[in-house]
Amino acid sequence: MSAETQALTRFNEPTSEMVEHALRELDWDGRFVGYQMHSSAGNAPANLYGLKDAVVFLTGTRWDRIGPDNHKASLNWVHMESFVTWLRDSVGDSELADTIATEVLPLSSYKAQSDRITEILAERMAQYRVALEVEGAE
Secondary structure (H helix, E strand, O other): OOOHHHHHHOOOOOHHHHHHHOOOOOHHOOOOEEEEEEOOOEEEEEEOHHHHHHHHOOOOHHHHHHOOOOOOOEEHHHHOHHHHHHHHHHHOHHHHHHHHHOOOOOOOOOHHHHHHHHHHHHHHHHHHHHHHHHHHHH
16 A cells, blocks of 8 residues: 555544544643753743644644754654543544554654654644534535
């Protein structure tokens, strides 16, 4: 199976109810904590109160700016195993959690994990948009 075919069949189509549930804002106890890592300022916790926050956070690292000569660059980091658990238990998208566990966790570098999770999240968010548009058209 090619990567393109896999991407087309990675997820089942979500229902609008499932999407609304997954995109809801979570309370303090349901939040996920990531970290913004700055070479010059240290690490700062980032409270993510839902999947929307997590998508923006995880796709926010500018890898082209990270290097020994750029002291202002930052890396958005999450503990991937804990993130998978949060997706399953708090967000409620077990299919997304399972896909990340299968396709991201085995990768050896955080850069590779970040690149793959960005691809997976983009695909899932596109499905979410379609499901919400279909609901709005009815």
